[in-house]
Amino acid sequence: MTTLPPPATELSADEARRLALRAQGFLGAPDRRAGVRGVLRHLGAVQLDTISVLARSHELIPYARLGAVGRRTVEDAYWTDTHAFEYWSHAACILPIEEWPHFAFRRRAYRNRPHWNHHLPDGDYDRVVKQLRDEGPLTATDLGGAKKTSEWWDWSGTKVAVERALMYGEVVCVERRGWKRVYDLAERAVPAELLHDDLDDTECLRRLVRLAGQSLGVGTRADIADYHRLKAEHVDAVIADSGLVPVTVAGWGRPAWADPAALETVPRGRHRTTLLSPFDSLVWERARTERIFGFTHRLEAYVPKQKRVHGYFAMPVLAGGRLVGRVDPGREGHTLVAKQVTLDGPKAAPAVAQALAEAASWVDCTNVRVERVDTPELREPLTRELARLLA
Numbered sequence: 001m002t003t004l005p006p007p008a009t010e011l012s013a014d015e016a017r018r019l020a021l022r023a024q025g026f027l028g029a030p031d032r033r034a035g036v037r038g039v040l041r042h043l044g045a046v047q048l049d050t051i052s053v054l055a056r057s058h059e060l061i062p063y064a065r066l067g068a069v070g071r072r073t074v075e076d077a078y079w080t081d082t083h084a085f086e087y088w089s090h091a092a093c094i095l096p097i098e099e100w101p102h103f104a105f106r107r108r109a110y111r112n113r114p115h116w117n118h119h120l121p122d123g124d125y126d127r128v129v130k131q132l133r134d135e136g137p138l139t140a141t142d143l144g145g146a147k148k149t150s151e152w153w154d155w156s157g158t159k160v161a162v163e164r165a166l167m168y169g170e171v172v173c174v175e176r177r178g179w180k181r182v183y184d185l186a187e188r189a190v191p192a193e194l195l196h197d198d199l200d201d202t203e204c205l206r207r208l209v210r211l212a213g214q215s216l217g218v219g220t221r222a223d224i225a226d227y228h229r230l231k232a233e234h235v236d237a238v239i240a241d242s243g244l245v246p247v248t249v250a251g252w253g254r255p256a257w258a259d260p261a262a263l264e265t266v267p268r269g270r271h272r273t274t275l276l277s278p279f280d281s282l283v284w285e286r287a288r289t290e291r292i293f294g295f296t297h298r299l300e301a302y303v304p305k306q307k308r309v310h311g312y313f314a315m316p317v318l319a320g321g322r323l324v325g326r327v328d329p330g331r332e333g334h335t336l337v338a339k340q341v342t343l344d345g346p347k348a349a350p351a352v353a354q355a356l357a358e359a360a361s362w363v364d365c366t367n368v369r370v371e372r373v374d375t376p377e378l379r380e381p382l383t384r385e386l387a388r389l390l391a
Helices: 013-023 035-043 057-066 071-079 097-111 124-135 157-168 201-216 221-227 232-241 286-293 348-362 376-390
Strands: 084-088 092-096 171-177 180-185 218-220 245-249 256-258 315-319 322-332 335-343 367-370
Touching: 013 201, 013 218, 013 245, 013 286, 035 057, 035 071, 035 092, 057 071, 071 171, 084 097, 092 097, 097 157, 097 201, 124 157, 124 180, 157 171, 157 180, 201 218, 201 221, 201 232, 218 221, 221 232, 221 256, 221 286, 286 322, 315 348, 322 348, 335 348, 335 376, 348 367, 348 376, 367 376
Parallel strands: 335 367
Antiparallel strands: 084 092, 084 171, 171 180, 218 256, 245 256, 315 322, 322 335
16 A cells, blocks of 8 residues: 655645645545444534524534534534533533543633633522522523623623632533523533543643644644644644654645654545535634635624635635635525636636535525626626526
């Protein structure tokens, strides 16, 4: 079997890109038997976000890798059989339940945190924990209400208490119901053999650094730190003992580390063609995305409308192992609306059309309407290919 150069030698930029694609599940045949749960374990973390255009981001992540998996199937895979929990990783993320012990360092840090943004009224913490013990699982609304006023930041004492208990690890988010967190006591929700904070910070960090390296394939210190939002000095302290091996990548200009298992074989197989969530872990770190793909990725949902360049929820399009364009989507009934499309040249039109047609089918849309193409002369080949695929 052909192998890549041995550890501590130089990888080409193309080899590094292919390693990253395979590590993220976009190169080679997907493991359909493992399904959504396999994707979660493979990635180590799936980011959650409130925005829903075609679907919520945590649904788009397995879709991009597996194809048209049912949306109810996605939710059930995450939340049934104590398979996963929600906690702070790269951001608010769904995490495999077996990683509960390795976030002990973060739970300890939250418990030792001297300042909080929200005031916690006396007695509310104990009251919320008791109510969950007696009546749980419950949402914040069930517990007595999440907000004091309609302002998003104006949390009630109940919401402050239950979120603090979540960060401390006394409470777990066991599912999302109508996008509301459903809380339960960790002692009920986490398997007994995992329910401990026995691992010291070094053990936790070593594990998370190794997991990040495996999920990235190859990455710089900043890439690895960003995956689970670790501090650079934390990575420095454990990377020598993490099991990752040092490599250099042509053109990167900085040290990198790779998963040794990823170096054993050349990445081969089928590339996915798909729309990507802006919160997909393939494009989490902007500098890494530019370094690997030559593609500047920026979520513009929180940018004033008049200052947006590519649109509210512009989704990168992956094809042939490259990021070949963007689509800012919307929905009108059974029509998927491509409000704004950016194509990286004429060769991108068939791939973007394929990605749009497949996404439309997944969300039960029977038509695709293209409103704006940034390069007007590419509109006709794009719409012609769409018409053929949808016929």
